[in-house]
Amino acid sequence: MRLASRLCAAIALLLGWAATPATAQEWRGWNIHPPDYPVSRGMDRFAELVAQRTSNRIRLRTYHSAQLGQQDEAIQQMRLGSIDFAEFNLSPFNNLVPSTQVVTLPFLFRNVAHLHAVMDGPVGDAIARDVEAIGIVPLAWYDAGARSIYTRRPVRTIEDMRGLKIRVQTSDLWIDLMRAMGANPTPLPFGEVFTSLQSGVIDGAENNWPSYESTRHFEVARYYTTTEHSNVPEVLAVSRTRWQRLNEADRAILRTAARESAAYQRELWAERERLSRERVVAAGAQVIEITDREPWARLMEPVYARYAADPRLAELVRRIRETR
Structure with missing residues (x-):
């Protein structure tokens, strides 16, 4: 009985530790656009989905309107791990990641459908691997319009x-x-x-x-x-410093949520262009x-x-x- 009591106590202690709010993660996110912009709403959807699917263990707060600095500064902060996630245009990556120059080339994509097919396929995956090598992990590709x-x-x-x-x-x-x-x-x-x-x-x-x-x-x-x-497509990404601390289950949650947010952002973008x-x-x-x-x-x-x-x-x- 004494051994059983000790085991029960140990299990209760472990369960209590797992449930403690101390395990929750608060992430800071950068965005240059105002809160009502399609990119901003896409990022907010991303945060909502991650919070729901992790039972609020991972809570993402996006600082819109460049509150955390301009884009070049934010890229450096992402690489250092002081910003956890962000949405960037790919053009400022051109001097850091040569393959991003390709999708910046003028008159390359025939139309928006062609752009999506490229970025959601093997070419997008290849570029994502190159960006990850500098400390930023792409999760999904957003629209930025012609x-x-x-x-x-x-x-x-x-x-x-x-x-x-x-x-x-x-x-x-x-x-x-x-x-x-x-x-x-x-x-x-x-x-x-x-x-x-x-x-x-x-x-x-x-x-x-x-x-x-x-x-x-x-x-x-x-x-x-x-x-x-x-x-030029834009990228929703996570700092590699933060990414490496996640288990595979949480990584899968973030990737799926990011892609769902991208589908939502693309719909919003098309309507916003018209308006x-x-x-x-x-x-x-x-x-x-x-x-x-x-x-x-x-x-x-x-x-x-x-x-x-x-x-x-x-x-x-x-x-x-x-x-x-």
Whole structure:
């Protein structure tokens, strides 16, 4: 009886330890967008699903609107483990992970369905492994929409781009892309674009419909030219430091929740694109439709020659183009 009592006491102690709130994990998440943005709502759905499926053992709090710093800073914090999860555009990874340059290449994806087929398949898995090698573990791919040029004066042809100062992200590829169009690329933090347009420090920028609308950039750059030169996916990811502390069951929960959140975010994105375009047009922005992008695409040969010359990257380009 004495042995049985001791065993019961030990079991009770273990059960009590397993149930204690001390085992709960509080994660900090970074996001550059405001709370009502499709990306933000997708991340909130991710947090809800993880909390439900771990019985609140893993609680994720996303700090929206770049509360934890700008994107380049957040990437470094993720690699160090001081931010636990985040959603990033892939362009700032170009200098860190060469394979991310491939999906940043201009005029690469035929349409959104092609983009999803590529990123949800073997090519996306290969890129994810490369990103994990620098300390960030991709879980799912979010939509960021086709990016186009918007400016303070009309751009109707390639010739109209000559000499314009266009804001770009901090990426050699994006700098070269804009140079190929004849513009003067100007790297700036995203948060400085509005005032830089307003003051004339830059003549334009490039982004998708929701970003153009939500930032109110249409108030200071009223001409939106649908070059649709890039459709770069974004990544929902976890710090490798945090990931390595998880067991396989919790990893599976996070991966499944992330992919479900991506499906939700993509639906929200498509609807938001439609609404954003309607809103900026109603506010007086002028849309200049580019119906033939082939002349613009031909300008990108030097970009492909530099960023897809490596045999592995060239092979990824080939696999992307052949994906159906």
